[in-house]
Amino acid sequence: MASAGDSEQVVRRFVLAALAEVRGALRDEASGTPRTLTGSLTRAELEGESLELCLQLLSRRNAPFHWMATLTRIATAEVLASDLTPCLLPPLTPDATDEPVQYDAGKVGQVVLKKLQEVCIHWQRKTPVFHQTRRSFQISIHAIKNTRRKMEDRHVIFQDLNALFGLEDEEEQAYFAVFDGHGGVDAATYAATHLHVLMTREEAFGTKPCEALGRAFRQADQGFVLKAKRESLRCGSTGVVTLMRGKTLHVAWLGDSQVTLVRCGNAVELMMPHKPDREDEKKRIEALGGCVIWFGAWRVNGTLSVSRAIGDAEHKPYISGEADCASFSLDGSEDYLLLACDGFYDTVHADEAVRIVGEHLRENDGDPNMVAHRLVASARDAGSSDNITVLVIFLRDTQQVMQDMLQKEKQEQEEKLAMEGSTATVEHDQESSRKVAPNELPTNGLKSDLDNSAKCATHQPAEEETAVENEMFSEGNECEAQVKNAKPDDTFSPTPAESDNHGLSKEMGCVLQNVEPAVDASISVGSINNPSEQCESVLASSGLQVEPSSRSSALSEQQATQKQCNSTINEVSGQAC
Known part of the structure; x- marks a missing residue:
């Protein structure tokens, strides 16, 4: 330099x-x-x-x-x-x-x-x-006509805006833009030629650059509409512009061309493109008397598939020339900016673009020269038939970007392995906690329910756990006997347990299937986990009273309560175990 x-x-x-x-x-x-x-x-x-x-x-x-x-x-x-x-x-x-x-x-x-x-x-x-200049950028740009008859995209790269306009006392400024024409190239060419001039000549440019950008878009639209009427032009252009001033990024856009900021290897959403099917855009168009209909794509008045653009004089005011603007602070961790037309973003998501860029840098030892070619090829291979323009501006040295990316991938891999190891340990502990002797398993299908529910169970001391399991399966056998002796009018269905001290699933209740006609009856999981609460439930439904046992009672007290419960159940017909 x-x-x-x-x-x-x-x-x-x-x-x-x-x-x-x-x-x-x-x-x-x-x-x-x-x-x-x-x-x-x-x-x-x-x-x-x-x-x-x-x-x-x-x-x-x-x-x-x-x-x-x-x-x-x-x-x-x-x-x-x-x-x-x-x-x-x-x-x-x-x-x-x-x-x-x-x-x-x-x-x-x-x-x-x-x-x-x-x-x-x-x-x-x-x-x-x-x-x-104190700041320079590594830039990769590529644009193709693709399968279209004409190339209607235009792009602008001004690494030193101050030198172009003699702005010696300003902070360093850089200007990048992509314009996507339709119906001809004239509107895109007009925007690429005049928008930066209109922006810098705005009085607000020095103190409110975002406001100046919005006005520049408006003036460019008005200027081209007049030119189109004089010269009988019937075309328009979407556009996305970025202005970097010091440590601030200003973004303005019109239509569906987009920009993505990548920070620490992650895509950061900066904008929402203007499309006819966007709810607020649809309401705006309909409020003006227009309509949005599907004709291969969502189109304004059945013609254009964009809702905002420079030009398109015959479609005003439905096609708006008002740009959206936003400003973002830069902290030095930003990797690069990616500007592209809809020919790219319609087929390649921002996260996929980040992956492609990272893959290219890794394979080429951090060389960014052909990264835009790689991105364009990815969009084309994904099915894009439109003109494709991709502009990548690296905000940090690409070698450092690549090293940070490799470090991030290594860290993510280590975290993944650690998580897999932790999951395997938990599964092993759960498998050990639900092992029971084969001769203790019930034969009526309750085993599968118990196995599934045991996955959620809270670990207990070995002796207490064995006692509870024996009690559970004895109740299962009793339940099985009730099912076998059930009358045609009996129906059993599970209800949520009032107490779930061991974390067992509510599906552990006894269920009598294929019995008609059905009448309402219920069973609580608490009968297995906490017999005293099941007893309370059954007695309450029968109109009988019994002193409720404390949740913190010892296992022997729960067994005594269960005997009282079982005695009461025998007196109440139509109730479940």
Whole structure:
């Protein structure tokens, strides 16, 4: 990167290369092969178009961005200060008072090239000193037409916004954007050319950048709608923009293009895309008199599958030009930003994208150069047929990102193994706690219920546990006898236990099946776990009274109570064990 200490010879080589590029463009113009602008321009569009033309030419030389930005800014300032009267177009409507002044874009383009050439010649004589920016980014970008007839996506990468606009006293700022056109490329091109200019020229940009972004989207939409009416254009574009200023990230979006922030290997949701089937978007459209219907996808008035966009003049106001904006603090743990159009996000989830990026870095020793290609290929292989644009901006060194990712994977693997070991120990303890002698098992199907319920049982001392088990199975045999001797009108169904001291499932009650007709009767699990409470339940239902035993009674007291309960049960017909 160039800095105050860079070799003058290196800068001079850049200037000579830029000059050669400009002279080649001028020769093409003279030979009738235009490489500049076409159509017409308003006064408000001159700055954006001039900047864009210069950057397109200079970017072919692969020079540091702030070199190109400085040269572009100086040349554009010369264009705006020059007399452009020879470039004026006659009014489309004679005597029109509200028609904006328009310029021939081709003639303006020639003026831009000549001014750029003049600046390069001046730099040849006196080589400028460039000040290195403190922050640089590793960036991977890839875009494909895919199966569509035309490529209608556009993207913008400005690593040093201050150099482009001469904002010397501002915090370092970087600007990245993806625009996804539909019905033609004109709207996406317009947004990529003018939105950053409109943003920086907003009065609120210095103190309220998020507000300035929202207004810039609105003005870009209005400007293109007027252009579309003048030139009979029928197209639109969604867009997502990120502005990084110091330790703050500002995001603005319109439509279904999206951005994902990845922090510590995890995707962070920054926004909710505008789609017709989003409830608030649907209500907004219907309140304006429009409708959202399904026609292969959810569409506004049966046509467009986006609910907000720049352009689409014939679909206003249902297709809104109002962007949403949000700001986020950065703490240095952020790995990268991922901006992409719906051609990517419709088939690849953000979490899957994080996995793909991590896999690529691991396989390529942290080299990020082809990561966007990998992501685009993943979307295409997943079934995307749309244009696909993916822009990845790494906010930390990719080697460090990869090392942190490997450390995280190692930690997660260790935690997984520890959890599996803990689970195996618990299962072994549970298996041991429910082992019983084969000759003690009931034969009426109650065994499976007991086995299932024992999984939830609280561990007891061995002697007490054995005593309770013997008591449980003796009651099971008694229950089995009742089932065998049941009358056709008897029905038994389990009810939740009043006491569940041993954590047994409520399904442990005796159930008499396939007996009709059914009448209401109940059995409580508490009869197995806590005989005294079962006795209380049965006596209460029969109108008899008995002193309730304490929950903390010894096992011998519970057995005595059970005998009283069993005696009472024999006197009450239709009750369960």
